[in-house]
Amino acid sequence: MPVPLLSEDRISQLPPRAQEVVEYRKSGLSLNHIQGCSLGCGYCIRHTYGLWDENKPVALMSDAQAVEQLVGHRYFQSHVTPIQVFNRATEPFLPRVPHTFAVLEDLDERELTNHVLVITRHQLNEDDIDRLDQLSHIKVTLLFTYSGIDDKRIEPYPSHVAAESLKLMSSPRIRKYRTVLYWRPLVPGLNDTDEHLAAAHELSKHADATVFTGLFYRDEIAAYYKANKIPEPYQGTARRKIVPEELEARVLEAFSNSAALFRKTSCAVSYVHGLPDYNGHYGVRELCDICPLSQLELCAGAHRTPTVEELHQVASVLPDTRTLKVIDITDRAALVSGLESEQPRYFLQHTLGFQIHDELHPHREKRHGRAEIGWTENLA
Known part of the structure; x- marks a missing residue:
């Protein structure tokens, strides 16, 4: 049964960003017309x-209307734009959310071949295997969020559920969808013991690939931690995910014999479907030192540095790139300025399959696009 549909008056009272059903994020154009969750993860975005206090899912519009808004969005490109659902x-x-399959099936009936990412930590079942395997066009990737955190103030819904779901959904030898162990958030002193790392490594053997990443520790999340007397993991907050240098080194050591460990979501998603990275991370070569050779070859073959003219030509179709300035283009990335938000940057990046960096948010070498917290100065 569908979740309750909010009235227009009620929708108008939501925070502005909550009213935005379609939003571009780095890993894809994100569809979120269903809002509200009962799992209660303390670090939730x-x-x-x-939206934190909304624990009962509601709908801002019908599934059909939402998909129409998605595919009709100025950023959407058939067969190109990666999509994220809820x-x-x-x-x-x-x-209580039957809408996921409704959206997936609608997209598939349109014969779109876009990547579609679905991030979950809930229990799945055999029926989900059958239904997902009936999708014949879209490239579906299930990303199972697993942390191993046992502090119920932070993660009241147990990680072992996601682990079992990953094993179940990965078990069919032949299937159209792909599975990724989304090992996150890794937080020093919370879930980074040798035992935690060994458990994640063992679980990774069931997935088609593994991505590891840290905590989005934003001001709002820090305020929640303080209000609920949850130990604060860091002294400061950051706009990017925090993965300290020492923690990354320990992860790489624990996974030294892994065949499919990645630092970036798009790298893993592209790999499991046998395609080059749609975010064009190949230019940032220190990201690639843990990638399988076969994937490196795919990405190298697809890597092409655009000209300034090509970048402006791609940008010309959007009204929100009129003030775009191209500062520099190297084999690594294009450095730009003048964009009012990050959303058009993602459009440019996915269209060109090439890294686009904003002058206001520099990418430090070896930080891998992550926060500065926990990294030594000599890596600047």
Whole structure:
């Protein structure tokens, strides 16, 4: 049964970003017309959208209307734009959210071949295997969020559920969808013991690939931690995920014999479907030192540095790139300025399959686009 549909008056009272059903994020154009989640993860990005207190899913519009808004969006390109479904406002496989399959099936019926990312930590079942395997066009990747955190103030819904779901959904030898162990958030002193790392390594053997990443520790999340007397993991907050240098080194050591460990979501998603990275990370070569050779060859073959003219030509179709300035282009990335938000930057990046960096948010060498917290100065 569909979740309740909010009235227009009620929708108008939501925080502005919560009213935005389609939003571009680095890993894809994100569809979120279902909002509200009962899992209660303390680090949830819902804090930053003013949605934390909404624990019962509701709909801002019908599934059909939402998909129309998605494919009609100025940023959407058929067969090109990666899509994320319900990745910021609800858990897509809650029993009360039948809308996930409705969206997937609608997209598939349109014969679109776009990547579609579905992030979950809920229990899945055999019926989900059958239904997902009936999708014949879209490239579906299930990313199972697993942390191993046992502090119920931070993660009241146990990690072992996601682990079992990953094993179940990865078990068919032949299937059309792909699975990724989304090992996150890794936080020093919380879930980074040798035992935690060994458990994640063992679980990774069931997935098609593994991505590891840290905590989005934004101001709103820090305020929640303080209000609930949860130990603060860092002294400061950051706009990017925090993965300290020492923690990354320990992860790489624990996974030294892994065949498919990645630092970036898009790298793993592209790999499991046998395609080059749609975010063009190949130019940032220190990212690639843990990638399988076969994937390096794919990405190298697809890597092409655009000209200034080509970048402006791609940008010309958008009204929100009129003030774009191209500062520099190297084999590594294009450095730009003048964009009002990051959303058009992602459009340019996915269209060109090449890294686009904003002058206001520099990418430090070896930080891998992460926060500065926990890194030594000699890596600057």
